Amino acid sequence: MWSLQNLLFIICRVIHVTGYVGREVNVSCSYDEGYESYEKYLCNNDCGDSDLLITTSHSSKNKYRIHDDKTSRIFTTTISDLHSVDAGKYWCGVTIFGIDIYTEVELKLVPDSCCDTVTKVQSYEGYSESVSCPYESQYHNSLKYICRGNRPSTCLQQALITSDTKQNGRFRLDDDKMSGTFTVTINSLTQNDSGSYLCGVQRNSDVDVFSAVELEVEEWCCVKSTTINGTAGYPLTLQCPYPRQYRHNSKFLCKGDHRNNCTKMAVSQRRFTLQDNATSSSFMMKITALEADDAGTYWCGTDSQWGVGNYTKIELSVFLQHTRKIPDAALYVVYTVPPVLLLMCLLVTVYKNRCSRVNEADDTMSRNTPKEKNIEEVMGAAESGVRKLKCKALSEFYA
Ligand SMILES: *[C@@H]1O[C@H](CO)[C@@H](O)[C@H](O)[C@H]1NC(C)=O
Ligand SMILES: *[C@@H]1O[C@H](CO)[C@@H](O)[C@H](O)[C@H]1NC(C)=O
Ligand SMILES: *[C@@H]1O[C@H](CO)[C@@H](O)[C@H](O)[C@H]1NC(C)=O
Ligand SMILES: *[C@@H]1O[C@H](CO)[C@@H](O)[C@H](O)[C@H]1NC(C)=O
Ligand SMILES: *[C@@H]1O[C@H](CO)[C@@H](O)[C@H](O)[C@H]1NC(C)=O
Ligand SMILES: *[C@@H]1O[C@H](CO)[C@@H](O)[C@H](O)[C@H]1NC(C)=O
Numbered sequence: 350m351w352s353l354q355n356l357l358f359i360i361c362r363v364i365h366v367t368g369y370v371g372r373e374v375n376v377s378c379s380y381d382e383g384y385e386s387y388e389k390y391l392c393n394n395d396c397g398d399s400d401l402l403i404t405t406s407h408s409s410k411n412k413y414r415i416h417d418d419k420t421s422r423i424f425t426t427t428i429s430d431l432h433s434v435d436a437g438k439y440w441c442g443v444t445i446f447g448i449d450i451y452t453e454v455e456l457k458l459v460p461d462s463c464c465d466t467v468t469k470v471q472s473y474e475g476y477s478e479s480v481s482c483p484y485e486s487q488y489h490n491s492l493k494y495i496c497r498g499n500r501p502s503t504c505l506q507q508a509l510i511t512s513d514t515k516q517n518g519r520f521r522l523d524d525d526k527m528s529g530t531f532t533v534t535i536n537s538l539t540q541n542d543s544g545s546y547l548c549g550v551q552r553n554s555d556v557d558v559f560s561a562v563e564l565e566v567e568e569w570c571c572v573k574s575t576t577i578n579g580t581a582g583y584p585l586t587l588q589c590p591y592p593r594q595y596r597h598n599s600k601f602l603c604k605g606d607h608r609n610n611c612t613k614m615a616v617s618q619r620r621f622t623l624q625d626n627a628t629s630s631s632f633m634m635k636i637t638a639l640e641a642d643d644a645g646t647y648w649c650g651t652d653s654q655w656g657v658g659n660y661t662k663i664e665l666s667v668f669l670q671h672t673r674k675i676p677d678a679a680l681y682v683v684y685t686v687p688p689v690l691l692l693m694c695l696l697v698t699v700y701k702n703r704c705s706r707v708n709e710a711d712d713t714m715s716r717n718t719p720k721e722k723n724i725e726e727v728m729g730a731a732e733s734g735v736r737k738l739k740c741k742a743l744s745e746f747y748a
Contacts (some may be wrong), residue, residue, distance in 0.1 A: 363453045364441075367556045369461035369502040373429035378441030378452045380422050388444040389417055389424040396440050396451070402426075404444075431458055461502045463547055464561040470540055470702075471565045473661075475590025475631040479534045480562050482548030484678050488528050488558070492551040493524055493531045499545045501559050508549070509533075537629040538566045572663035579639045581669050589649035590631035598651035600625060600632050607662060608648050641667050 368374030376391065389411065390404040403413035403426060417424040428435060439454040463729035472478035482495070505511075510520040510533065526530040535542060546562040579585040589602065600623070605611030614621060614634070625632040636643060644667040650660040 350682065360703050363455055365455050365457065365555070367429070367457045367459060368435075369429050370431055370433060370458050371461050372431060372502045373427055374428050374431060374456065375425050375637065376439065376441070376454050376456070377423050377425045377525045378454070380424070380443050382422065384423065384443050384450070385419040389415065390442045390444065391415065391426040391454075392440055392442060393437070393439050396442065402439075414590065430624070433458055433682070452664075459556065462499050463501050463559040467545075467561040468561050469565070471567065471592060473567050473575075474538055474540060475629055476538050476566075476588055477536045478538055478564070478566075479532050479533055480546065480548070480564065481530050481532050482560055482562070484548075484550045484558065484560075487552045488552075489526045489529075493522065494521070494549045494551070495520075495533045496547050496549065497544060499547065499561065501549070503561065504547050504549045505551065505557065535564075537631075539566065540566050542566050571650065574664060576664045576666070578666045579636075579643070579666060581639050581641055581667050583639055583670075585636045585639050585643075585665075586645060587634040587649070587663055587665070588631055588635070589633070589663075590629075591651040593630045595651045596627045596630060600649070600651050602634050602647060602649040604645055604647050606646055608662075611646075611648050614647075639667055643667055 364376070364378065365377050378389075381417050382390070388405050388544075391402045392400045393402060394400040403410045403415045405415055405424065407413050411495055413428045414427040414429075416427075424441070424636060426441075436456055436458040439456060441452040441454055443450040468481075470478060470480055480495070482493070484491075485494070492505075492512055494511040496504040496507045496509060498504075498507075510517040510522045512522055512524050512531065515522055519535075519536040520532045523530060523534070529547070533546075533548070541565055543566045546564060548560045548562060550558045552558060577585070577587070589600070591598075591600070592610060601613060602623070603611035603613045613698070620637045620640075622635045622637075623632060624635065634649075644665055647662070647663040647665060648660050
């Protein structure tokens with residue numbers, strides 16, 4: 350009855366199904382109106398009597414289960430405990446008088462692991478880190494998600510966040526459709542966040558697409574340096590984590606090429622605000638509008654007396670957004686000099702604040718250093734003598 354050799358014709362449609370080795374797969378076949386009450390089955394090889402795997406008359410047999418949804422006219426066979434030998438050709442059949450109706454099914458099996466290439470991301474306790482997941486342009490509107498581990502088959506089910514949610518606790522997902530990349534940002538990292546992650550893109554007609562990421566979160570004590578790129582005119586936050594047990598210590602942030610003689614940042618400046626967050630064991634320096642002169646090396650920690658391994662070193666680069674549009678040097682001066690002067694004068698004010706604090710706190714700074722000389726020292730970073738003079742003049746004005 351089921352023998353294919355007797356067939357005069359086969360409905361020439363092939364259903365492609367992909368399953369994961371070790372998991373289960375659903376093989377769904379539709380049928381035409383009028384066949385609702387007929388028996389359905391799945392068979393392989395020649396569909397002889399011995400090739401019959403399961404029929405709707407006995408809906409469960411060995412590793413096969415079958416369910417006939419008569420409303421949508423689709424019957425689904427679930428094959429569980431998939432092994433590589435299960436891959437290959439199957440037939441969905443509807444038993445009718447005479448010649449049965451067949452649909453060809455091609456089952457492909459893929460390993461339930463991913464991937465050949467793994468992107469490594471390194472970060473530190475208390476930091477925020479972003480994981481970039483590129484995808485092909487045809488998946489613009491598909492669901493994106495990320496999960497822990499290395500199992501594609503259960504990834505969506507156990508997703509930490511999907512593009513339907515955008516924010517879920519410490520996780521945020523941003524989908525940049527222009528560049529074909531979605532980014533998952535994890536806040537307040539702990540060492541528990543270390544491990545494998547899978548970025549997934551949902552597909553309707555086939556298994557989802559994945560890329561693998563390995564995140565390594567290091568202990569705070571091992572922080573050595575981070576690099577940050579900022580854009581002039583835009584706000585920026587410098588993050589400085591510290592070990593929880595030192596949360597009551599004073600915090601510091603200073604600027605300079607060398608830790609031992611860097612200049613402390615005064616948070617009294619209007620552009621800078623310092624925000625301590627004992628919960629996440631970190632403090633943040635927020636700069637409202639970045640200026641070119643903010644570029645440089647910063648150091649932060651909770652006690653300036655600590656050994657070198659206990660600081661965070663931040664190297665900040667500042668990029669001008671519209672460098673190409675500036676036509677000549679004259680315009681450059683117009684746009685650039687006033688903020689520079691302003692910054693320098695702020696620095697002078699800061700330096701004075703610092704001076705008085707340092708004098709109160711310790712004696713490493715000489716009290717006898719002439720004021721003028723101090724100002725010049727602060728200005729040491731400036732390239733132009735003219736600017737130096739102007740600033741000095743202004744500082745006298747402020748004094
Ligand atoms: C197969 O279908 C059943 C019933 O709709 C569903 O519960 C199960 O998750 C499906 N399995 C797979 C691997 O899609
Ligand atoms: C890290 O994970 C372990 C087990 O997975 C858990 O017991 C522990 O509380 C977690 N620690 C933090 C800080 O979340
Ligand atoms: C910063 O910019 C430089 C030069 O454009 C680039 O090489 C570097 O990768 C950037 N770093 C970060 C952290 O974006
Ligand atoms: C800061 O310290 C470094 C290393 O000790 C030294 O090379 C550098 O000249 C010092 N800079 C100033 C301005 O004192
Ligand atoms: C401090 O950090 C915790 C944990 O990351 C966060 O929930 C909270 O909003 C933060 N508080 C402030 C004031 O930023
Ligand atoms: C960090 O500071 C603590 C306390 O002073 C010290 O015991 C530890 O050795 C320091 N860590 C490093 C890597 O220097």
